[in-house]
Amino acid sequence: MTNPPVYITYRERTHVTASGPFVNANREIDRLVLVRNSDNMAIMHDLPQGGETRGQAFPIIPHFDPLSGFGFQYFVNLKQINITVDRVSPVYFSIPGPDPTVDATVFYIPFWKPSYTADSTEQAPHFSIEPIAYPNQAAYPKLVFIDPATQLPSHIEIEVTGASLRVALDYQVIEGQWVITHGKVFSRSGPFSGTSETTYDQFVFSSNAPDPRF
Numbered sequence: 001m002t003n004p005p006v007y008i009t010y011r012e013r014t015h016v017t018a019s020g021p022f023v024n025a026n027r028e029i030d031r032l033v034l035v036r037n038s039d040n041m042a043i044m045h046d047l048p049q050g051g052e053t054r055g056q057a058f059p060i061i062p063h064f065d066p067l068s069g070f071g072f073q074y075f076v077n078l079k080q081i082n083i084t085v086d087r088v089s090p091v092y093f094s095i096p097g098p099d100p101t102v103d104a105t106v107f108y109i110p111f112w113k114p115s116y117t118a119d120s121t122e123q124a125p126h127f128s129i130e131p132i133a134y135p136n137q138a139a140y141p142k143l144v145f146i147d148p149a150t151q152l153p154s155h156i157e158i159e160v161t162g163a164s165l166r167v168a169l170d171y172q173v174i175e176g177q178w179v180i181t182h183g184k185v186f187s188r189s190g191p192f193s194g195t196s197e198t199t200y201d202q203f204v205f206s207s208n209a210p211d212p213r214f
Contacts, residue, residue, distance in 0.1 A: 005177055005205035007214070008063060009034050011047075013199045020192035029058075034210045037063050040087065043211055059196045060085055062179040062203070066141050066156050066169065112140065124148045131161055139165075147171075152178050164188035174203050 014029040035042040035057045042057035064070075064085060071086035096105060113130045120126040127144040139160045147154035150173050158167040170182040185196045204210075 003176070004063060005037055006207045007034065007036055007205070007210055008061075008179075009202075009204040009206070009210050010062060010200050011202040014059065015197045016194065018192065018194045023192075033057055034214075035061055036209075036214050037061070040085070041214070043213065056084060059185055059198055060167075060169070060180065060183055062181075062200050063177065064169075064180060065178075066139075066158050066167075067144075067153070070139065117143070139167075150178075164193075175205055177203070177205055179203060 010033055012029075012031050012033055014031070016027045016029065018025045018027075030047045032045040032047060033042055034044075040056050040061050042055060042061075044053045044055075044058065046052070064087065068087070071084075093107070095107070111132050113132050114127050115130075117126040117128050125146045127146075129141055129144065131138070131140050139158055141156050142159040143155070143157040144153050145155040146152070152171065152173065154171055156169050156171070158169070159165065165187045166185070168184045169180050171178055172181045173179075174181075179200070181200050183196075183198050183200075185194075187194055
């Protein structure tokens with residue numbers, strides 16, 4: 001989207017599970033989140049009348065574009081799942097001008113190998129992406145499903161090379177903004193594994209700060 005929101009307010013419901021040797025824990029997180037989109041600075045209120053947390057929006061800011069540049073870090077243990085997303089500006093590649101001696105120009109990315117999946121159609125294309133000579137611990141979009149109505153991705157799955165981390169994100173266009181409405185993260189660190197599943201709704205997009213602390 002070319003006109004990103006300055007601030008986003010939304011409600012999220014997250015179910016977290018953690019397992020490991022002699023442990024199997026579950027936790028429900030219900031929050032009202034106010035976030036400044038530019039730097040992912042969030043004020044999170046536990047509902048109905050719980051505590052307040054400040055920091056990066058957990059688990060993932062809904063205005064997150066996994067097709068642009070980003071860094072992904074995670075940590076799992078008995079008490080917590082920490083997920084850090086570092087968004088960077090997209091990289092733009094210039095396309096050569098018209099050349100009467102050239103029949104077609106093909107854009108080539110040397111570190112990704114995309115291909116259509118077996119269930120892909122012209123109206124609703126699905127892509128599978130394999131990394132080529134990609135550095136270890138680098139995140140990349142593994143699967144991309146396109147919504148024929150909006151021509152934007154409706155489902156993206158992310159993996160990390162050389163790591164046990166999978167992220168599945170469902171997207172919708174709400175009030176002109178392409179945002180996550182459901183996300184699931186599975187990660188493993190040593191003998192411990194964790195799953196975080198979040199539903200996002202009740203979005204409010206604004207240019208004015210919803211809290212004076214911003």
